Structure formats: structure tokens, C-alpha cells
Amino acid sequence: MKLQPDKFDVQAITGYGPGWVGVGTERFTHSMVVGSRGDLAPWGAARFEDLGPEHFARLLDLQPEIVIFGSGDRIRFPRPAWLRPLVERGIGLETMDTQAACRTYNVLAQEGRHVAAALLIEASG
DSSP states (O other): OBOOOSOOSSOOEEEEETTEEEETTEEEOSOEEEETTSOEEEOOOSSGGGOOHHHHHGGGGGOOSEEEEEOSSSOOOOOHHHHHHHHHTTOEEEEEOHHHHHHHHHHHHHTTOOEEEEEOOOOOO
16 A cells, blocks of 8 residues: 655655555565654564564664554554563553554654654565
């Protein structure tokens, strides 16, 4: 699916599909962290089962107001202990499937919120 925002002054997710996410003009097939202030980095997990506390701890460096966790093609929740450092700093986290996370990230970023999307992009089919 291609996403077409009216106007973006922040980094936008421009499309997504099975096994990929587009940011600007680039297409990524590996898990990514996307920040509304221009942050873009690999997230280092190919499957939900690869995730651990270190993946969520990395998000602290971005100092977002909220993290949108895209858990792949279905909703899966991280262990609460993995989120403790975020909670202790007052950073909210919402979990949804990756496609919904892409849409939600764009809405929040366009509103001027400092948001980070941690997107699990699993290999398709």
C-alpha cells in the first residue's frame, strides 16, 4: 500500500507491504527504527522471537515522547520487563501490527509529536 501524506516536514513512512517498509524514497526489507526527527537505523531483529530487552533499550537514545511498536503481521506484545526503562523515563509505548504502526507513526509525526516507530519487518512468505 502506498501512503500519500498531504505535506510532511518530518520523516515519513511512504509505503509498506508484506516484508517491506518505505521511508522517503528508500525501501527496507529488514526491521527498522524510524524517528520523526530524521532517525533511521536497522533494529537488528528478523523475527519477533529475536527481540529482547536490548532492542527496546536502544530506543531510549532517541528520547521520543512515544514509541509505536510494529510487531509484524499480527499483534504480539513484548515482555513488560523489556519496557521498564521506557516506562521509568515516561516514554509511552503502543503495540500494533506493523502496517497499523506505519499509519499511526505518520499521523503522530504530522501532528508534530516526537515519535519513534520500532518496526519488525519479517520476511514475506
